[in-house]
Amino acid sequence: MNRLSCAAALFAIAAPLAVAHADNPIIQTRFTADPAPLVHDGVVYLYTSHDEDDADGFKMLDWRLYSSTDMANWTDRGVVASLETFPWAVQTNDAWAPQVIERAGKFYLYAPISIAGKPKNVIAVAVADTPAGPFKDALGKPLIAPAADNIDPTVWIDDDGQAYLYWGNPDLWYVKLNKNMISYAGPITKLEPRITDYQEGPWFYKRKGHYYMAFASTCCSEGIGYAMSTKPTGPWTYKGPIMDHDTRATGNHPGIVDYKGGSYVFGFSYEHNFALTPIHHERRSVSVAKFDYNADGTIPNLHWWDKVSAPQIGTLDPYKRVEAETIAWTSRIKRDRDRPYDWAMGVTTAQDDRTGVYVTRATDRSYIKVAGVDFGKTGARTFTATVANAKPDATIELHADAVDGPLLGTVQAGPSAAAARWQDRTAAVSGATGRHDLYMVFRGKGDDSLIDVDSWRFNR
Incomplete structure (x- = not known):
């Protein structure tokens, strides 16, 4: 990477994010x-x-x-x-x-x-x-x-x-x-x-x-x-x-x-x-x-969902436990211009009596977007995810503002001595400062599910 592109990447990480909005439809996993x-x-x-x-x-x-x-x-x-x-x-x-x-x-x-x-x-x-x-x-x-x-x-x-x-x-x-x-x-x-x-x-x-x-x-x-x-x-x-x-x-x-x-x-x-x-x-x-209601209490005509949305209120704190099933958008329905919509490739959720709801069926190149994450001025040093059933080559890439945005860190999710059990996986991160959309991009071989994720958090 030359100096110009390096500087551009650093600027992209540090630049303030415009106010995020709800991605309609707001639920994509079902x-x-x-x-x-x-x-x-x-x-x-x-x-x-x-x-x-x-x-x-x-x-x-x-x-x-x-x-x-x-x-x-x-x-x-x-x-x-x-x-x-x-x-x-x-x-x-x-x-x-x-x-x-x-x-x-x-x-x-x-x-x-x-x-x-x-x-x-x-x-x-x-x-x-x-x-x-x-x-x-x-x-x-x-x-x-x-x-x-x-x-x-x-x-x-x-x-x-x-x-x-x-x-x-x-x-x-x-x-x-x-x-x-x-x-x-x-x-x-x-x-x-x-x-x-x-x-x-x-x-x-x-x-x-x-x-x-x-x-x-x-x-x-x-x-x-x-x-x-x-x-x-x-x-x-x-x-x-x-x-x-x-x-x-x-x-x-x-x-x-x-x-x-x-x-x-x-x-x-x-x-x-x-x-x-x-x-x-x-x-x-x-x-x-x-x-906004009109002065007389009447409601304006919003026309249709493709013309309106809801701005994000505040930001998400990444230094507290975040349930992995907290999602602004996920690739179960693809919006990528260079690929057709694909219901099979992506993320969904499952539920059991002990864990509750968790992310599952994360396949190669699928992702979760979390909107408006506030890393603060000092930023994060590490990222921890609680995972299970990880394939040996499964990783989670952490990107800022886009699936191919600046890379903040990569979690090596597997292998695991007891893959079916929930275990923490931690990775070093850099450049995670300010407010950004967080993209967790799943990588691995094959078309099968790579990993289950229960929760995550960043650490200072």
Whole structure:
């Protein structure tokens, strides 16, 4: 390397990074849909339904959880509930759109499922002591009995303590929940007239004296629309689109929260599916965008996910234990211009009872991007990763700002005397100062999985 190129490399490492943004879709290791964000104790918990990799139509068996404190890096928290949570339900499909809410230190998950022999959905409720679960069946039976419209429950607790449960496609229904959140009082009421452009996926909440009902707009294609009211039960006034109807989406489901002074809308698209095939399958992917309410409380039209995203809030501290499944982007879906999208080559996650969620199936040239890592002025001297099942030639290259950016260090992950056991592997690093996106690039021979990674940290 000549002096000019050497100087350029040093400048690239030291140069400040522009504010990072969420990479939409924000989850790449699985197909996810029906986002249901919950803010609790300074963390955004994002509950999703989950489309199986081989889904053609809807094939959904469980509900997953992701979390973030910066809106750009999302940590896979694994399965928090599944059809097995409700053993009286059909176990082969129909784990559809959930929502979770907290009350009196308990967390309640509402979800539509099916019962054998019944042609209609029911709404079930599960409960947990923490937002990460595990959730347990609260009733042993449906909360809402079988009916044609019983999908997509959304719940909100008003200022006076009264909780409301809304749901439905194509009609919208509501009921008042009791304080125990697992029973209701009074009639189940059909909302009439139907909200303009309403189809499904309601998201009900209150903000600064206004009640909001966001929803998936009339199929097909679906966008995201919303209505407002001065009362929790309406009447509702249609206000327009948040996301336009778009031919790239035959479905949608909004989730809206305020977090650290900003407002965010979640929804989904079929971008990952169409990256793999021109054929439509029910394999969806969640995205997020930041927005600002207008002075009168209305929401602007954001048009579509390819035009908006969410800036990273703050930075990631690399000197604390970081779960390896904390990811801004990973190569399970390739964006590289010189290669086609490739679902087979890349990183995914797995879960077991002892370790929890960890990164697995890291193949040669696959990578994990972690956004906005702040190494500080003095920088890091070493990097430690907790690994298992490493192939003898497996390495982890640490790059700044790009997969081929300045090399900070290389971890020799194998060989291991007991490869199946979790072990720490440490490498010296240099040039890791300031704020940068971190790329962990996996290298090794063959097309098989090279290594499993549980966590990592840099050390001063």
